[in-house]
Amino acid sequence: MPDLTSTSSVNNKHKISNVNPRNVYRGPDALKQYFDPDCAPPLPLVEISSPDLNPFYEDGVRIYAKMMSSHPCNNVKCMPAMNLLAKEVVPEETDKIVEYSSGSTVISMSLVARVFHGIDNTHAYLSNKTSEAKLKLMQFFGLNLTLFGGPSQPEPTDERGGIQWARSQAMESKSTVNPNQYENDANWQAHVKWTGPQIMKQLPEISVLAVGMGTSGTATGLGHYFATAKPSCFRLGVCTAPGDRVPGPRSYSLLAPVEFPWRQSVDHIEHVGSHDSYTLSLRLCRNGILCGPSSGFNLQGLYSLLEKRKAAGTLQQMAEADGLVHCVFLCCDFPYQYINEYFSKLGPEAFPPITNEHLTKVDLHRYDEAWELPPSDAVPLKENTLVVDLRRQQDNLQDSLTPSINISLKTLDSGSRSPFFEAELLDKQWCELESLFSQSYLQSQFAGKKLLCVCYNGDTARVATSVLRAKGFEADSIRGGFRALREVRPRSPADSVLEEKYENSTVDESVKVL
Structure with a gap:
């Protein structure tokens, strides 16, 4: 290995x-x-130069996003996971990985364990306050999950928390490894080995580095690296504002028991709240830098530092020989697993409205083109077929297919209105059909029959077919409805009356398109 x-x-x-x-x-x-x-090109370093994302551009500041999410694991924790497992896994002995992690670290560990060590048994210990989306994400990657109560970010030394429980599991079995990202120096040393040298190679003129403080591994490693590689680089640590919560970073008070030498690895600390983090992350995403809330968190910390230096007149003291202040912040992961949190944190006003959003609660069943028959296939009727005629009673009496049952819908008229071109109509028709076809009387009439739904233009019957199929009945509809059916059936005296009615009916110009 x-x-x-x-x-x-x-x-x-x-x-x-x-x-x-x-x-x-x-x-x-x-x-x-x-x-x-x-074995790969460095992860991308992308300048963000739009005024919306770099309000300090005219002050000689250049801001770059280090896209840690571009690693195959799509998060900043993959390199530490590689380093941790390489140090802890014993070839031919280790067969189980146990780690307390809310997502990125343990997901990376599970992938690294399979790729490099052939281990397919990774267990995640995590807070019971972890979002459902993140729990499902970890299950998706094949992780075994055990939830713990108490603080969502327990102190590493707290015997009541999942961090120490994971350690105890490894102590009980030689075949189980707990890499322990919170206390294992291989965590931060990964960034000395890889992330720091990448950034230095890409941007030797770097002036400021902004890194969030979670386990503090990233800040410790990068701070340690740049202290030697470029001592003039200002190392900014970003902590969560007291009493607030951003996925990944910690508040300053929760860093106190962390044993990594993070204090020597940062020159200054800024505190950032969740609303700013999610807002700035959303703006980054909409401008092409796809990243999660901790990335917006890092950038907001950088903004705060630059604003203070500008106000104090000391911003240019950070400039390099070219007269510019070159700043790097880390983009740690993607936004997708936090989508629900964006909506709850920022509210509906941050997002475009959905036209016809009420349709999310109706017309919920499947459609299939095979269930919509051309008129030539629908008649003559197949054996054991019952026609479900949804037209008004007088139209059914004038001209109908037999055998049939007439269910005159309140929401259906003889005009050309289609529920697929008028959202309010679809809403009302679907609710009416769902209610009607739930009645035990009708269900007993339909039992054992092949149902053929018909209406004036075929579209309402298509909705009815979807509802009936969802309830377990074998149902079809006629494409084009009775209007199309008249073209393949022998003409009757009633046809001329109906034809005149159809020709005089027009589509309401006020109909709204879905």
């Missing part, structure tokens, strides 16, 4: 140049190379 404990490549045997211009990975170790930062 590969050794990640040194500063060499993940797998020296397959090490290739850090410049992989074709970005192609082949052979039996292709996945290992794909995950290995030494």
Whole structure:
């Protein structure tokens, strides 16, 4: 198995140049190379220059997003996961990984464990306050989950919390490993090995680095690296505002028991709230930088620092030889697992409205083109077919298919209105059909029959077919309804009356398109 404990490549045997211009990975170790930062181009560093995202541009500030989400695991925790497992996994002995994590770290561990170590048994211990979306995401990746009550971010040394429980599980079995991201130096050393050198190679003129403080591994590692690689780089740590919550980062008070040397790794700390974090993340996403709330959190911390330096007249003290202040903030993951939180934090006013949103509660059943028959296939009627005629009673009496049952819908008239072109009509018709076809009397009439739904233009019958199919009946409709049916049936005296009625009916010009 590969050794990640040194500063060499993940797998020296397959090490290739850090410049992989074709970005192609082949052979039996292709996945290992794909995950290995030494076998791929650096993760992107993207300048955000629009005034909306860099309000300090005219002050000589340049802001860059380091896209940690571009790693194969799509989050900042993959490199630490690689380093942690390389240090802790014992080949031919370890068969189970246990970690307290709210998502990104343990998901990365599960992928790294499979790709590099052939371990398919990763257990996540996490807070019972974790969102349903994140729980399902971890289940999606095959993780076994155990929930714990109490604080969502327990102190690492708290014997009542899941962090210490995970440690105890590893102590009870030689085949179980708890990498323990909160106390294992391999966490922050991953950023000394990979993230820091990448940034330095991409932007040697870096002036400021903004990093969120969670386990503090990222801030500790990058701060430690730049203290030596470029001492003039200002290292900004960003903490959650007291009493607030952003996925990933911690408040300053919760960092107190963390044993990593984070205090020596940051020059200043800013405190950021959740509303600003989600708002700025949303703006980044809409401008092409896809990232989660902790990324907006990091950028907002950078804004706060720059604003204070500008107000104090010390901003230009950070400038490089080119006269510019070059700032980097980390984009840690994608926004998708936090979608519900964006809506709850920011409210509906932050999002475009949905036209005809009421349709989310009606017309809920499946449709199938095979259930909509051309008139030539519908008549003559097949054996054991019962026609469900939804037209008004007088029209059914003048001309109908037999055998039939007439259910005159209150929401259906003889005009050309289609429920698929008028949302309010669809809402009302679906509710009426759903209620009618739930009646035990009608269900007994339909039992054992093939049902053929008909209406004036075929569209209401198509809705009816969808409802009936959802209730377990074998139902079809006629495309075009009775209007189309008249073209393939022998003409009757009633046809001329109906034809005149149809020709005189027009589509209401005020009909709204769905």
